Amino acid sequence: MSFQDMMGTAGRGTRNSQSYGGGSFRPPEQNSxxxxxxxxxxxxxxxxxxxxxxxxxxxLSEGIVQYQNNLGILSRIAEEIGTKADNRTVQxxxxxxxxxxxxxxxxxxxxxxxxxxxxxxxSRIEASKCRTxxxxxxxxxxxxxxxxxxxxxxxxxxxxLVAAQMQDRENxxxxxxxxxxxxxxxxxxxxxxxxxxxxxxxxxxETEIRHINKSMHQVNEIFKDLAHLVDSQQTDIDKIxxxxxxxxxxxxxxxTQVEKANSHNSVMPENCIIS
Numbered sequence: 001m002s003f004q005d006m007m008g009t010a011g012r013g014t015r016n017s018q019s020y021g022g023g024s025f026r027p028p029e030q031n032s033x034x035x036x037x038x039x040x041x042x043x044x045x046x047x048x049x050x051x052x053x054x055x056x057x058x059x060l061s062e063g064i065v066q067y068q069n070n071l072g073i074l075s076r077i078a079e080e081i082g083t084k085a086d087n088r089t090v091q092x093x094x095x096x097x098x099x100x101x102x103x104x105x106x107x108x109x110x111x112x113x114x115x116x117x118x119x120x121x122x123s124r125i126e127a128s129k130c131r132t133x134x135x136x137x138x139x140x141x142x143x144x145x146x147x148x149x150x151x152x153x154x155x156x157x158x159x160x161l162v163a164a165q166m167q168d169r170e171n172x173x174x175x176x177x178x179x180x181x182x183x184x185x186x187x188x189x190x191x192x193x194x195x196x197x198x199x200x201x202x203x204x205x206e207t208e209i210r211h212i213n214k215s216m217h218q219v220n221e222i223f224k225d226l227a228h229l230v231d232s233q234q235t236d237i238d239k240i241x242x243x244x245x246x247x248x249x250x251x252x253x254x255x256t257q258v259e260k261a262n263s264h265n266s267v268m269p270e271n272c273i274i275s
Contacts, residue, residue: 053122053130056115057137063108064141070101071148078151082158094155101148108141 074097080090115134119127 053118053126056111056118057130057133060108060111060115060137063104063111064137064144067101067104067108067141067148068144070097070104071144071151073097074101074148075151078155078158081155082162086162098152105145105148112138112141 074094077090077094077097080086081094112134115130119130119134122130
């Protein structure tokens with residue numbers, strides 16, 4: 001008897017199911033009908049241990065159904081990962097659902113272990129009956145568990161791809177920002193160089209203007225000194241000019257006297273002796 005057989009065959013043609021990776025996810029109301037069927041297994045058993053085994057198998061089957069239902073929820077959440085609907089809420093829901101499934105998995109593993117230990121204390125016939133169902137439940141559980149592992153692996157690859165794409169996009173944006181920053185920095189450096197050059201030219205012009213102003217002051221001082229020299233020598237020049245005028249007057253007077261003497265000598269040549 002398999003996991004699906006234990007879930008009952010009534011109404012199988014009218015039940016809806018959602019499949020993923022070989023697993024079948026059934027609505028909770030259908031699970032209750034199957035669990036009732038599991039609880040009524042081994043109707044001919046009168047041994048109290050048979051009822052205990054049936055209850056244990058029913059609990060184990062219920063755990064697998066819960067595991068499968070939660071896997072269905074996880075698969076629907078996983079469909080949104082890596083899409084436009086992906087956000088922190090979806091990521092949080094996915095992690096929470098994974099934690100729930102992991103806890104169910106530990107519980108089911110524990111139930112399998114307990115069931116194996118219980119079968120060791122049973123008679124050979126009872127253990128044989130239970131072992132068949134136990135093995136088929138274990139097989140079905142491993143199939144669903146494999147589906148879960150494949151799903152989580154696919155989600156992990158999708159997350160890694162999304163992370164790589166985001167990293168690549170961030171790197172491109174960073175390069176674009178750095179490129180724009182470099183261009184702005186280059187323009188800023190050029191402006192700073194131009195301003196520094198203008199400032200240097202202004203300083204040079206200021207230095208030249210100060211030098212010209214200083215030279216003009218020096219020339220002004222020279223002219224002042226020359227004016228002072230000319231003014232201080234004016235008296236001597238006036239004296240020299242006066243003396244020259246006196247000398248000219250004396251020379252003119254002497255010439256007049258000489259002319260008179262010559263004139264007198266021409267009248268009286270015999271009595272005039274010029275030595």
